[in-house]
Amino acid sequence: MKxxxxxxxxxxxxxxxxxxxxxxxxxxxxxxxxxxxxxxGSTADHVISMLRLFLLDAGIEPQFYKSEYNKxxxxxxxxxxxxxxxxxxxxxxxxxxxxxxxxxxxGTLTEEEANARLSEQSGLFTQVWESLxxxxxxxxxxxxxxxxxxxxxxxxxxxxxGGQAAFINRMNVMLSDYARQHQNFFINDIxxxxxxxxxxxxxxxxxxxxxxxxxxxxxxxDLAYSVSSIIKSIYGKNKKVIDLDLDNTLWGGVIGDDxxxxxxxxxxxxxxQSHSEFQEFIRGxxxxxxxxxxxxxxxxxxxxxxxxxDDCVLHPDDFVSIKANWDSKDRNIISSAEELGxxxxxxxxxxxxxxxxxxxxxxxxQAGVIELTSVSDAMYALSRSGYFEITSLSGDDLKRNxxxxxxxxxxxxxxxxxxxxDYLLSLEMNAVISDFExxxxxxITQLTNKSNQFNLTTKRFTESEIEELSESSGxxxxxxxxxxxFGDNGIVSVVIGRCESDTAHIDLWLMSxxxxxxxxxxxxxxxxxxxxxxxxxxxxxxxxxxxxxxxMVAGLYESFGFTKTEESExxxxxxxxxxxxxxxxxxxINVKKEQ
Amino acid sequence: MNKNExxxxxxxxxxxxxxxxxxxxxxxTTSADIEDWDSIEHINLIAAVESEFGxxxxxxxxxxxxxxxxxxxxxxQRG
Numbered sequence: 072m073k074x075x076x077x078x079x080x081x082x083x084x085x086x087x088x089x090x091x092x093x094x095x096x097x098x099x100x101x102x103x104x105x106x107x108x109x110x111x112g113s114t115a116d117h118v119i120s121m122l123r124l125f126l127l128d129a130g131i132e133p134q135f136y137k138s139e140y141n142k143x144x145x146x147x148x149x150x151x152x153x154x155x156x157x158x159x160x161x162x163x164x165x166x167x168x169x170x171x172x173x174x175x176x177x178g179t180l181t182e183e184e185a186n187a188r189l190s191e192q193s194g195l196f197t198q199v200w201e202s203l204x205x206x207x208x209x210x211x212x213x214x215x216x217x218x219x220x221x222x223x224x225x226x227x228x229x230x231x232x233g234g235q236a237a238f239i240n241r242m243n244v245m246l247s248d249y250a251r252q253h254q255n256f257f258i259n260d261i262x263x264x265x266x267x268x269x270x271x272x273x274x275x276x277x278x279x280x281x282x283x284x285x286x287x288x289x290x291x292x293d294l295a296y297s298v299s300s301i302i303k304s305i306y307g308k309n310k311k312v313i314d315l316d317l318d319n320t321l322w323g324g325v326i327g328d329d330x331x332x333x334x335x336x337x338x339x340x341x342x343x344q345s346h347s348e349f350q351e352f353i354r355g356x357x358x359x360x361x362x363x364x365x366x367x368x369x370x371x372x373x374x375x376x377x378x379x380x381d382d383c384v385l386h387p388d389d390f391v392s393i394k395a396n397w398d399s400k401d402r403n404i405i406s407s408a409e410e411l412g413x414x415x416x417x418x419x420x421x422x423x424x425x426x427x428x429x430x431x432x433x434x435x436x437q438a439g440v441i442e443l444t445s446v447s448d449a450m451y452a453l454s455r456s457g458y459f460e461i462t463s464l465s466g467d468d469l470k471r472n473x474x475x476x477x478x479x480x481x482x483x484x485x486x487x488x489x490x491x492x493d494y495l496l497s498l499e500m501n502a503v504i505s506d507f508e509x510x511x512x513x514x515i516t517q518l519t520n521k522s523n524q525f526n527l528t529t530k531r532f533t534e535s536e537i538e539e540l541s542e543s544s545g546x547x548x549x550x551x552x553x554x555x556x557f558g559d560n561g562i563v564s565v566v567i568g569r570c571e572s573d574t575a576h577i578d579l580w581l582m583s584x585x586x587x588x589x590x591x592x593x594x595x596x597x598x599x600x601x602x603x604x605x606x607x608x609x610x611x612x613x614x615x616x617x618x619x620x621x622x623m624v625a626g627l628y629e630s631f632g633f634t635k636t637e638e639s640e641x642x643x644x645x646x647x648x649x650x651x652x653x654x655x656x657x658x659x660i661n662v663k664k665e666q
Numbered sequence: 667m668n669k670n671e672x673x674x675x676x677x678x679x680x681x682x683x684x685x686x687x688x689x690x691x692x693x694x695t696t697s698a699d700i701e702d703w704d705s706i707e708h709i710n711l712i713a714a715v716e717s718e719f720g721x722x723x724x725x726x727x728x729x730x731x732x733x734x735x736x737x738x739x740x741x742x743q744r745g
Contacts, residue, residue: 086714089685116706277725281709288713 073432075128076439077455081292088120095127101618102132103306103531108159109135110143112166113285121295122163129303140283143170147199150206160533161302162203163212166196167261167285168219168239178224180233189238193245200249200256208535210255210305210462212298215243217265217286220274255534257301257462264297265290267455300457306531307521310439310458311413313356314404316422317367317374317395320443321353321385322346326377327369337382349446350384352453357389360468361459362411362475364392366403366420371395391475400427401434410482411475412584414523414620419458421449467514467561474585477558495590495659498555502591502662504598507541507548514562515550518581523620526581527613527627545570547602551595553586553660560586564595568603568611575603577613580627593656596631598664600653609650617642631656667745672738679714683707693735719745 074084074091084091107122109115119135126133136157138146143164146154168174173192175185196213203211216239222228229236243262250258265273268290275287286294303309318325323335323342335343336350357363363385367374374395378387387393392410394403400420408415419439420431428442439458443449453459467474481498488494507515512534519532532540540546547568553560563583568575577599582592603611613628615621625642629635632653633646673691680689684702697703703711712728715721715737721744723731731737 082714082717085710086679086682086717088710090682093685117709281725281728284709288709289717 112170125299304460311417360471
């Protein structure tokens with residue numbers, strides 16, 4: 072919803088929250104439900120109501136547990152039956168510098184005394200986290216600490232033994248260390264947020280005295296947005312592609328008018344320098360698996376000339392798709408998305424032209440759109456947007472750009488074959504199909520949360536649920552990895568069959584769209600049936616739960632030779648297959664089984 | 667700012683904050699008259715009134731206002 076996209080009007084959101092919520096709830100979106108426990112060290116009511124709006128907007132319907140006022144420590148360390156019964160999917164510990172009970176209060180503190188306080192304070196927080204981790208295996212989000220507005224001794228406060236800023240900075244380092252060393256633990260960086268917004272605006276002592284809010288109520292939407300970005304990311308709702316305009320976005324000037332030598336890029340001019348810095352910033356996203364694309368109204372020849380300039384930071388092969396033509400930009404985005412097997416919703420479009428931005432927002436409302444009023448504004452908008460919040464980095468993320476480049480080569484090769492099967496054979500595909508081995512579990516979890524199109528039941532799993540399922544008997548678990556002569560796609564398909572006497576229920580069947588039409592699903596089916604037979608299972612039940620995004624697989628079980636046994640009004644279907652007469656279907660992939 | 671203008675703008679704020687277009691406040695309106703006006707919504711209401719009129723209530727006023735009339739009085743003095 073427009074009102075909730077950064078940069079938003081916090082006052083308007085707070086004031087109109089009921090109306091905004093009403094609109095979100097009636098927009099017909101299907102949302103995943105999540106239980107979120109907010110353990111607060113100060114009043115949290117508005118944090119929760121704002122978080123609710125941002126999460127609804129992100130396709131997550133939250134239910135909240137709220138600890139009693141400032142009872143985060145008690146709830147965590149001693150436990151509470153209510154919290155146990157609530158069974159949180161996410162725990163958010165909303166503490167601030169107000170909760171640093173051991174914050175130095177005297178200028179006569181020695182360094183040793185300060186160290187002792189620091190270690191005691193760290194110990195208290197570690198105790199909170201460890202107790203929670205023991206009881207719940209869900210992700211924990213912890214605020215770090217903001218600097219106070221007041222300081223007695225000027226700059227000395229940040230390095231004095233008894234300095235409060237000094238203490239807070241050291242606590243923040245301790246938090247970051249803990250986060251790096253522990254999975255499923257994430258920091259909500261209010262130290263950055265309060266600095267970016269400004270401590271003068273962040274702090275409002277009267278809001279503390281009056282209501283026990285640890286920050287001004289006017290910045291609570293910013294705080295909640297930051298938390299919602301982390302939660303969105305945990306559930307695989309990050310954007311995937313940055314789609315960029317060229318003229319006056321990646322470089323200064325219009326290449327069609329100014330010529331390749333007339334555009335501004337590089338250190339010679341201020342404008343050129345700003346665009347170089349922008350390109351550097353954008354290129355950095357590739358390391359995190361974000362794909363880059365171009366969407367420009369230009370002749371392709373001109374566009375490429377610009378990108379091939381030596382002083383351009385980004386070159387044609389940095390992009391997985393380049394659309395330089397005179398079609399409308401929304402259509403170009405949709406066609407790039409189709410080529411990449413992604414949804415247009417997963418695109419962030421950046422353009423200096425407000426009309427193009429409005430056009431794309433109108434046609435693809437779920438896509439991210441950033442109007443580049445200046446290079447620095449665009450970088451700040453990306454910084455605060457939460458589109459690419461990182462909560463896990465799998466090896467696959469890091470290699471994603473290579474994989475898409477390999478896809479482009481495959482597409483080129485496909486053109487030279489008359490029969491599709493010949494083309495598939497020419498790819499020399501090798502698959503490994505295995506159980507949910509520990510090294511794969513992070514990727515499996517990620518896939519269950521972000522696959523929307525080739526996903527029959529769209530059932531989402533947390534990492535701890537996958538762990539638990541992996542150790543349980545009574546399941547047929549398959550994860551498939553596909554490589555070919557152009558590259559390794561990594562884990563691309565996950566299937567979970569739940570066995571009940573002679574029947575296997577397919578609770579989950581998904582595949583990454585990057586390997587569509589490669590017959591990988593047939594290889595998975597062959598192996599699934601083989602394991603069914605081995606376990607004395609004679610009947611397989613497949614379920615298709617219709618969502619707005621998975622129509623691509625509505626006919627999958629039919630194509631597998633299943634028979635439809637049920638169809639409900641909302642489009643959900645149930646299918647059955649006998650294992651006895653099944654004949655293997657895959658003819659193009661060489662499959663290895665891993666023990 | 668005259669009283670009518672204040673009432674009109676206050677009504678808009680109250681309607682937004684409580685999500686109820688039928689609300690119409692007068693000097694005697696108190697939290698007892700509006701179902702959702704609890705201590706939490708009071709915080710939201712104060713913030714919305716402050717930003718609507720570009721004023722800041724004093725702490726004593728926030729906790730001491732007895733009815734909408736007192737709120738209007740402060741707005742007319744400071745707004």
